């Protein structure tokens with residue numbers, strides 16, 4: 001008997017998920033099988049540890065439910081009945097159907113729908129843009145996330161990375177604002193622990209007493225959607241009490257007088273009424289924030305998830321310039337540092353291929369676009385879904401399902417699994433997972449360039465998104481050079497390798513090391529705006545935004561690179577507080593008195609891993625956290641099943657009675673697969689598709705509901 005001793009190969013990779021941490025992976029491979037994925041101990045953020053979601057990442061690759069071959073629908077729409085076909089047959093069918101649609105309705109009757117299921121330069125947010133721009137489809141505005149914050153950020157400080165989260169170790173006062181860091185940005189937490197050990201105070205501003213709030217020195221419970229009022233109230237106190245860094249303001253900002261006039265409208269008493277925060281706490285927060293330097297604000301994405309979210313982020317982003325916090329290492333604020341990376345979005349998205357006048361359809365309006373609730377000429381006759389799962393993740397999901405049921409809609413989905421969205425497809429196309437593909441990752445929570453090298457062969461007939469779009473281009477007869485470039489050549493062109501930030505970084509070195517830090521200053525030294533140097537048109541922090549003059553805009557990255565036809569909603573020169581649409585004073589409040597927020601789950605990454613039994617055990621079933629007083633009024637006991645509903649739809653969940661939420665507020669997590677829930681629906685059946693005041697972002701937390709025991 002011969003004994004086969006297998007050798008373990010270690011290949012360097014990077015996490016594919018839409019998460020600020022973008023961890024450095026080590027793939028452990030035996031006999032061409034991925035046996036384990038661990039965190040790189042040398043990476044300064046990853047520090048050898050992966051989050052709960054990625055604990056079973058190797059097994060995820062071998063999940064028996066993976067989509068391995070192209071499939072064609074053989075049962076009624078949504079029945080989940082498919083049979084295997086060849087790639088050639090799938091591509092031929094797509095070509096025939098699209099050619100007919102283009103002949104009859106024009107190419108804009110085709111709508112792509114992609115988001116951030118994967119986060120690579122080749123396979124991520126922009127993976128399909130070049131293809132669809134070339135095809136002449138409608139431009140999809142992909143604003144599920146960060147587009148409101150980023151628009152606000154760029155209006156105020158320009159495309160700068162701002163504070164490095166690693167520099168938080170040097171901060172003395174840290175505000176984690178609208179972020180559940182222990183769930184969603186776990187690898188930033190050690191820097192906060194380090195700062196705390198040196199005496200820093202940590203404040204969490206969140207309507208919910210989260211795991212992160214419980215670890216903080218001070219949890220400030222704010223009513224959802226009122227952050228703009230709080231930031232303006234802090235300014236009011238800072239100005240009234242002479243805590244402004246007048247020298248910094250004078251040298252490095254514009255619009256102080258206008259901002260001061262706005263802040264004067266927000267005395268602490270008024271802010272207390274709006275936010276539900278006691279006056280004394282507003283005073284203390286403002287004073288401590290201004291006088292304890294370096295002070296840092298880690299902005300979460302949740303602040304944008306309300307109608308006034310864009311202006312709230314503008315107001316928050318003004319704070320460190322008012323107090324001069326930017327002067328210090330560990331001072332300032334961070335939204336996402338993606339702007340330091342020299343991506344060539346012109347190459348990745350090919351906006352030059354968009355025909356002038358092409359219409360833009362926002363992806364959050366998918367339900368309205370498919371059902372005709374939003375009049376479109378031509379109507380959408382084909383939908384191509386990749387990197388996204390709108391039936392779970394987009395608002396007003398019931399309307400989306402109604403649209404996907406349309407017999408005359410030709411739907412194609414590229415997926416890892418047959419999700420709640422993919423099950424409505426006419427054609428399914430199988431995609432690779434991260435250990436099976438090459439990519440240079442987009443990162444939005446640290447300053448390292450990350451390369452993912454394939455470690456194992458793709459199973460079945462799975463292809464990376466980049467190859468999927470090459471195949472589609474081939475089927476449609478496109479002969480541009482773009483479609484003949486290798487993955488590696490695409491990576492070379494997706495970056496400006498000559499940019500100053502890339503000094504010393506090459507693809508060759510990355511192949512060896514896996515990751516390298518951008519040349520933008522070390523965490524212990526970096527103070528990017530100590531002397532202004534903002535990336536705005538004026539070069540200053542724009543309290544009064546010059547971009548406001550042109551009205552609302554969406555950063556082109558979210559619009560497939562397109563800069564044309566920006567919506568013209570005028571924006572105030574200085575940030576204001578814009579109230580929620582669905583609030584206690586609104587018409588719906590008499591029928592739907594409870595405000596429901598739906599942040600991220602601990603054990604899932606949006607919907608990903610929510611079909612893995614190990615992760616389902618970690619996360620538990622769909623819960624709704626309700627205050628005992630609200631539960632008592634409705635005879636709801638702890639652990640009982642409830643129906644949460646409003647005019648848009650409903651879902652069922654198990655009630656958890658807890659004072660982690662205030663009366664009038666409920667919390668549930670987004671991410672559970674609707675089809676795996678007892679009601680066949682999830683939280684987005686209740687959310688509205690209204691947009692935030694900036695960047696067309698979603699307003700998932702502006703959601704009034706009622707709840708009843710089932």
Ligand SMILES: Nc1nc2c(c(=O)[nH]1)N[C@H]1C(S)=C(S)[C@@H](COP(=O)(O)OP(=O)(O)OC[C@H]3O[C@@H](n4cnc5c(=O)[nH]c(N)nc54)[C@H](O)[C@@H]3O)O[C@H]1N2
Nearest residue numbers: 178179180183184208224225300301302599600604605606
């Ligand atoms: N475990 C895990 N991590 C993730 C993800 C995941 O699905 N799971 N998703 C990733 C993605 S795509 C993103 S965008 C990030 C998002 O991560 P975060 O920025 O943390 O955003 P959320 O989880 O949506 O919400 C964070 C907190 O904001 C609170 N909140 C809700 N509304 C408001 C408000 O109006 N004001 C304030 N101050 N707080 C509010 C919520 O109660 C919640 O505790 O996480 C990433 N990381």
Ligand SMILES: Nc1nc2c(c(=O)[nH]1)N[C@H]1C(S)=C(S)[C@@H](COP(=O)(O)OP(=O)(O)OC[C@H]3O[C@@H](n4cnc5c(=O)[nH]c(N)nc54)[C@H](O)[C@@H]3O)O[C@H]1N2
Nearest residue numbers: 115116117118145387388389393414431598606607608700
């Ligand atoms: N109520 C509510 N809704 C929300 C939010 C909220 O806080 N509350 N958050 C919003 C936010 S911040 C975000 S970012 C969105 C996220 O929404 P999505 O980006 O749609 O979420 P994911 O579940 O991460 O990914 C979608 C799908 O991409 C697939 N996928 C992964 N990798 C690949 C690949 O390489 N190729 C292909 N073709 N497919 C792949 C996955 O299998 C998954 O089904 O949800 C938004 N929706």
Ligand SMILES: [Mo]
Nearest residue numbers: 018144145146
């Ligand atoms: Mo997100």
